[in-house]
Every structure is written in C-alpha cells, then in structure tokens.
Amino acid sequence: MEDPIIRDTTVDALERRLRDAIIGGRHPVGALLPPERELAASYGVNRTTLKHAFVRLMQAGLVETRHGVGTRVRDFWRLGTAELLPSLVLRDDAWLGEIFEVRRQVGTLIGAMAARRAAAPDVLALREQVAAVRAGADGDQVQLADAEFHRLLARATGNRVYLLMTNTLLGGYLPVRQALVAPFRDAGAAADRLRPVAEAVAAGDEDAARRAVETYMTDTEALMRAGARPRARRRR
Numbered sequence: 001m002e003d004p005i006i007r008d009t010t011v012d013a014l015e016r017r018l019r020d021a022i023i024g025g026r027h028p029v030g031a032l033l034p035p036e037r038e039l040a041a042s043y044g045v046n047r048t049t050l051k052h053a054f055v056r057l058m059q060a061g062l063v064e065t066r067h068g069v070g071t072r073v074r075d076f077w078r079l080g081t082a083e084l085l086p087s088l089v090l091r092d093d094a095w096l097g098e099i100f101e102v103r104r105q106v107g108t109l110i111g112a113m114a115a116r117r118a119a120a121p122d123v124l125a126l127r128e129q130v131a132a133v134r135a136g137a138d139g140d141q142v143q144l145a146d147a148e149f150h151r152l153l154a155r156a157t158g159n160r161v162y163l164l165m166t167n168t169l170l171g172g173y174l175p176v177r178q179a180l181v182a183p184f185r186d187a188g189a190a191a192d193r194l195r196p197v198a199e200a201v202a203a204g205d206e207d208a209a210r211r212a213v214e215t216y217m218t219d220t221e222a223l224m225r226a227g228a229r230p231r232a233r234r235r236r
Contacts, residue, residue: 014045015053019087020063022073033063033071060087082165086174099172100224104217106165107150111197111213112206114156120158126198134191142184143177149194156201162218182227185218193219 007095021027033039040050054071057063061080065071076084088095112120129149136142147170173180184190193216200209 006143010045010049010053011056014043014049015056016045018053018057019060019062020091022057023076023088025092026072029073029075029077031073031074032069035070060084060089082168082172085168086175088171089176095178097170099169100217100221103169103173104214104221106162106169107213107217109200110150110154110157110166111164111209112151112160113159115201115204115206115209118156118201118204119156122152123198123202125152126156126201130191130194130198133194134187135185136184136190139181139185140177142187142190146184146190146194147174149198151179153197153201180224180227183223 018027023180028229029233036047036050040047043050054063054065061069061077061083062074064074074080085095085099089099118126129152131144133142133145133149133205136145150166150170151163154163157163183193196212197209197216200212
C-alpha cells in the first residue's frame with residue numbers, strides 16, 4: 001500500500017513559510033512582525049488565515065501577540081521548549097539525528113527503570129501492545145502501535161516525567177513518520193523487535209531491558225535512515 005498523499009491547506013503552507021522566516025532569522029528575535037493587513041497581503045492570504053497561522057506559531061512558542069502592540073518574535077532559543085521540535089524537524093532533517101541520539105539515551109534509561117518498577121498490569125499492557133503491533137494492517141498502523149508501546153513502557157516506570165519526555169520525542173517524530181515508515185512495513189518483524197523489551201521488563205531484568213531497548217533503537221534507526229525518502233534540506 002502506498003503512503004497517502006498529504007494535501008496542505010493554505011494555513012499549513014502559510015504557517016510553514018512564516019516558521020521558516022522566523023527560524024531562519026528573516027524576522028529576528030524580538031522584532032515585531034509587520035501589521036496583519038500588510039503581512040496577509042504580502043502572502044496573498046486573508047487575515048483570518050493569518051490569524052490561524054499565528055495561533056499555531058504561538059503554540060509552538062515562536063511568537064507572542066499582545067493587544068495594541070502586535071505580534072513579536074520570541075527568543076525561542078532561550079525560552080523555547082521541546083514543543084518546538086515538530087517545527088524544527090519539519091524544517092531541517094538534521095534535527096532527526098539529534099532526536100535519535102536522545103531517543104537512544106533516554107530509551108535505555110526508561111527500559112531499565114520499567115524492568116525495575118513495572119507492575120503486573122504494565123507487563124500485560126506491554127505484551128498486548130506487542131500483539132497490536134503484530135496485528136497492524138499497514139505501515140502506518142504498525143508505526144502508531146509501536147509509538148504506543150513506548151508510551152506504555154514509559155508509564156511502566158511510574159515516573160510521569162519520563163512519560164512526558166516520551167510524548168515530546170514522539171511529537172517531534174510523528175509529524176514526519178511517513179518518511180520513516182520502513183521499519184514498520186513488516187508487522188511481524190516490528191513486533192519481534194519489541195518482544196525482547198516486553199519480556200525483559202516482565203522478567204524484571206534491568207540489564208536485559210537496557211540491552212533490548214538499545215538494540216531496538218539502533219536497528220530501527222538504521223532502517224529509518226536507510227528507507228527515508230529524501231526531503232529538501234533547508235538551512236537553519
């Protein structure tokens with residue numbers, strides 16, 4: 001089955017162009033963006049479309065709007081949080097490499113802690129999720145089921161911060177998942193990569209869980225990089 005065609009809306013396209021202009025420095029940190037009417041006209045959109053794009057940029061932490069003042073570019077390198085990751089990944093593939101690095105490091109910690117702390121319901125949920133991965137009908141379903149496994153693994157640590165960190169990393173990865181679907185086209189193979197993690201957690205073996213997660217992360221990263229469709233590279 002081929003990957004679905006994604007059709008950008010006008011808001012999507014405008015958000016992407018404004019995001020690139022901000023991160024690329026065309027609109028410097030601290031600068032006020034041009035008045036809405038002028039900015040909308042320069043991009044050939046109406047002000048409603050511009051306002052929708054502004055809402056997304058505010059949610060990403062790139063701008064702030066004050067009544068009577070206007071929309072200003074935030075110092076996102078100093079004040080920004082991991083919520084910016086999806087925007088940065090969509091702009092520059094190099095960010096994926098940095099996400100992969102953190103994914104490996106944090107993932108092994110989560111695996112070991114899950115093995116130490118997981119309760120019986122956690123183990124059951126992990127095993128059931130491996131089965132859900134195996135039952136995936138296509139690459140996208142398998143990929144999303146795999147992502148849910150990692151949320152369950154983080155939840156098994158009993159540390160909610162690990163769960164939020166996992167959500168953050170997935171938030172940077174999932175928007176571009178269609179280009180990284182290679183490890184998930186074979187549902188059985190994807191499930192087999194996760195099964196050792198679930199069983200090491202079930203056995204309470206921290207070292208085995210750490211090794212299993214590291215193997216999983218290394219193998220899937222290699223498959224993602226090998227199978228990734230080239231995208232236009234943009235400057236930071």
